[in-house]
Amino acid sequence: MYEKEILSSFADVISPSTAIAIQQAIMEQDVLNLQKHLQDFLRQTISVYDASSESFYHGLMLGLYAIMNNRYKITSNREAGDGWYDIHMMPLKKCQVF
Numbered sequence: 336m337y338e339k340e341i342l343s344s345f346a347d348v349i350s351p352s353t354a355i356a357i358q359q360a361i362m363e364q365d366v367l368n369l370q371k372h373l374q375d376f377l378r379q380t381i382s383v384y385d386a387s388s389e390s391f392y393h394g395l396m397l398g399l400y401a402i403m404n405n406r407y408k409i410t411s412n413r414e415a416g417d418g419w420y421d422i423h424m425m426p427l428k429k430c431q432v433f
Contacts, residue, residue: 358402396422 353376360369377386385391393411400409400422407424415423 357399361399361402393421400424 353372356372357369357376359365360372381391397409397411400407403409403424406428407426410423410425412419412421413423
């Protein structure tokens, strides 16, 4: 769904090289490159009105994590302990590291 609905709708907005760079940074745990590519992408695409809501960032993060759906079970806004978590990623294989 992410690839079909989200990435295809951004085909004219985000270049394939930017999408690949973001994906690689996530998979390689390269925080600095992820930050750089996300900042570049967001500066080019959103306005202050988009970024004023926590739900915008929540959706953005879920979309980014969707590329790891074959390695992790991803759930969102569920009860845990005495409260709620935003996003939870559980490795599908026990030895898997993010």
